[in-house]
Amino acid sequence: MSHSVGSSVLQSIRPAAALVVLLGVLSGAAGAQGIAAIQNISSTPFVTGITPIIGSRGAVGGVVVDADGVVGRVEQDELDQLRDRWNQLSDSIDGATNVETGFRVISLAGLDRALSECLDNGKPISPSMAFLAGLRRIEYVFAVPPGDGMQHGDVFLAGPGGPWKANEAGEVVGVADGRAVLRLDDLMDALRRGTLPEGTLREGVPINDRQISCSIEPTAAGLRQFARVQARLRSFNRQAVGAMESAIGPQQVLIRGIDPDSHFAQVLLSADYAMKRLAMGLEAAPIDSLPSYMQLLQQHNDRNQLSSPRWWMASDYEPLRCTTDRLGWQIRGRRIRTLTQDSLLTAEGTRKTLDQENQLAQQWADAMTNRFDELSIALPIFAELSNCFDLAVFGALMAREGLAVRADCQFNVLGDASRLQGPRYRVPTSIPSVASTIRGRRGWIVSVSGGVSIDAWTVAGQTATDDGIAAVRTQAVQGAGQRWWW
Template identity: 35%
Template sequence: MRSLLRRPFAHSHEDGSPFATCGLFATLACLVALLMTASTAHAGLGLGNRQAVGGVMIDPEGNVRAATAAEQKEMAAKLRAAINQPAGKLGEATDTRVISLARLQDALRDIHESGANLDDETAFLAGLQRIEYVVVDQENHDILLVGPAEPWEVRPDGTVVGKESGGSVLRLDDLVTAFRSVEEARRDGGIRCSIEPTAEGRKRLQGFLKNIVLRPGQNPAFLEAGMRQAFGPQMVKLAGVPTDSRFARTLVAADFEMKRIAMALTPSPVEGLPSYLDIARNKRQSAAQSPRWWMACNYDAIARDPQGDVWKISGQGVKTLTEEDIVADDGSVASDGRQDPLALKWADAMTDQYDALSKERPVFRDLRNVMDLAVVATLITQEQLDQRSGIDLNVLRGNDSLIETPRFDLPQSLSPQCSFIHGMAGWTVTASGGVNINAFGVVDNQVEETELQTLVSVRDDNQAAGWWWNGE
C-alpha cells in the first residue's frame, strides 16, 4: 500500500511541570513534510543520519550540534527547487481560510488511488497559520477549520514561513499525528517532553564540585568541560505522542532550544529576553537547588455557541513556567512548587517575548502549531463533533491505513547541555526543562457566546469546490 508520509526523515506535577518512507508524498512533499522549521536547522532531506531539528542536528546516536551555515544554505536551495510558489488565491493573505475535513479526506483518497504526488498546498494545509474556529456543518456532514492564511516562502536558512507574518505554517502530518494521539495522550495524562539529567549524573557532579576550590577572582569557565563530563548524558522522555513523529521532534527541539537560550549556550535573538545566566549572575545561589523551566498551553477559555456548532480558540498559545528542583545527596530531585524569583523573571520574559522569539526561532512557532492542532483534535474528539456532524474521520485518524506519518530516529539520550553559575553561596546548575501540552484542560475550559452562532459565512455550498476556500 502506498503511504502518504513515509520516510526517515514525560511524569508531571499537578501544576503541569513535565518530567521532564515516501509513497503518496513524492519527493517534494517528503522534503516539506520532513522540514522542522527552526532558525538554524531542518529535518531529513537527504542529509543521511544527520536530521536537523529545532536549531540542532540530532543523529540516532544522540550527537547534537547546531546546523552549519553550509547545511542551512543547502537546505534552502533544495526546498526552493522543490516548492512551487503559491499562485492564485493561495498567493494572497486572508484572515479567513476555510478547510473542509471531509473534502480534504476525499482529496487524500483520490491522490492515493491515482498514485499522484501530494502537492505542497496539501502538505502545508493551504498556508494556514492558525486555527481560530472549528465549525460543525451538519448539513454537509463536515467539520470546518477556519483561520488566517498566507503564502509561504523559504527563508535563507531553509525554514518555510508565511511571507507576511514570518510564522511557520501548519502541517498535514502534525494534524494527522494530533488526531491519532488523542487517546494515547488521555492515557498518559497529556503530551509531555523533557530532557533530564540522571540521578547518577547529578551525584557525580556534586562529588566533582566538592573538590573544587576557586582562588579569589578566578574564572570557573575552565571547569565546565569536566563538569559536563561528570554530569553525563541527559535522558529524553516523551509521553502522549509517538516518539518517532515529527510532532515529538518538535517538542524535543523546542525544549532544547529554550534551554540553550536560558543558559546562554546560544545568543538570544530577542532584545527583551536575556539569558537566565545574565539575570542571575553575581546573585546568591544554592547548590541544592536548580531552576527548571517548561513550556505549557496558554489559551483563553474556548468559546462556543449555544448549539455547540461553532467553537472559537484564542490566546497566545504558549507560556513558560518554572519551579525549583531540590537535589538530594543521592542525586534524586523533588519539588515543593517553590519558584526562584530570578527564574520566574526569566520565564515571564520568555512568555512576553514569545511571538517575537517565534519569528527569530521558528521552532517555537512550530511548537505553538502542534499545541493548536492537539487542542483542535482533542476538542473534536472530546466533544464528539465528528458524530454530531456525521463525518467519518477514518483517514485522518488512520483507521483505514491510508496515511503513514514520517518516522524519525529519536535518541533516548543527548550529550549534556547545561550551564553553571558560581554565586555567593555555591554552584547552581541549570539543565532541566520540558514541554507539557494539556489539551484536555484547555478543552474543558469553556464559555458560551451567543454571537458565535452567526458565523455562517464560512460555509460553501459549491460541492465542486476544492477542500479549501476563503470565507468572508
C-alpha cells in the same frame, strides 16, 4: 514535578566563577537555526511527493538524531540545500500566490477526499496539502452536518493564512509575518491521537491523563556521580568543567503521549532545546527585552543563589467559546506560558523542591511568556510549537465532542495511519551535556530544567457559550466551493 523536565547544572567552584552544565546544547550557527524540514528518505507518497530529501537524517529546529538516538546538530550545508530546494519548488506550489487573509478555511472532508484521490491514482501529495494552504493558526473549528448549507457533512478549521515561502534556514513560513505554517503530518498525528480511548497503550505506556510531553532528564546515576565529583573539586579550570560534563553523562530524552518518531515529537524536543539555549545564554535572544537567566544572575551577583530553577512550557488557553448547539468553536488565549519552580540539588545528587519563589527565575519565565509571539517570528520553532498546541487541542475537542459523528463525516485518510503517514524520524534517546562559564563575585548552585507539557484534554473541557460564533460559522459555510480550502 511532572511538568518540569530536563536539567542543567550550574555549580560554583570559587567566588570568581560559576559553571553551567547545559543538557544537550548545540554549538555553532546551525544549532541556532529554526525548524528545518529535512526528511528521512521514505517510499511513502507523503514524503516523496512533498518534501525535498536532503541528507540521510531528518532534522527539526537545527536538531538531528543519529542512528544511536543521540541528538546532534544540523550541518549548515544541509540547511542551505534545503532552502535552495524549497526556493526551486516555490513557483509550483499551488496557493503560493494567494492573497493574505485573516480567515483561511480548511475543509477537512474535502482535504481527505483530495488525499484519497492522490493515493488511489498514485499521485504525490501536493505542497499545498502538506502545509494546509498556508494556515498559520487555528482560531475556529466548525462542525457542519449535511443539509446545513452543505451537501456532505464536514469539519472546518479556520484562522489566518496565505502564501508561504522558505526562509534563510529552509523553514516554510508565511510571507506576511514569517510565522511557521501548520503541517499535514502534525494534523494527522493530533487527530489520530485524539480518538484513542482512555487507557490505550502507546509504546507500552497507558495514556491515562492524555497529556503530551517532552522531557530531557539526567539519570539518577548521573546526578549522584555529579554530586560526588563536585564535592571533590577544589579549583575551577577546564579539567573541572570536563569532569562535571562526564559526571552528568548523557541525558535521557523522554517523549510521552505522541509517537516519538513523528515530526510533532521532534518539534517538542527542538523547542525545549531552544528554550534552554536562550535561558543559559548560549544563544542570544534575537529580540529585545529577553536577557538570559545567566545575565540576570550577573546583574544580581550580590545575591547568594543556591537554588535550582525549573522552567517548562505549558498550555495557556482561555475557556473555549462555543455556540449553544456546540457545533461552532473558537480557540482563544495565549496558547503557551512558561512556568517555573525552584529546587535544590543536594549533596546526595537528588532534587529537593523549595517553597519560596526564585524571583529571577520568575522574571525570566514572565519575559519568555510575554515575548513569545515576537520570539516565534524570529525563531519559527516556537511558532511550530504553538501550532502543535493548537492541533492537540483540536484533536482533543474532536474526541470530546464527537464532532465528526455529529457532522456525519469520516476521514478515511486523515484518520488512518495505514493509508498515509508523515515522514518518520529517528527516535531521540539521549543528549550529551555541555558546559559554559560565567563570572561573578558570588557563587551559585543552579539546576535549570526545561520541557513541554500539553494538557489539551483539559483545555477542550473548559468552555463558555457565545452564539456570536454562529455568524462566523455561517461565513465559513458560504465560502465553500469546489476547492478544499478558501
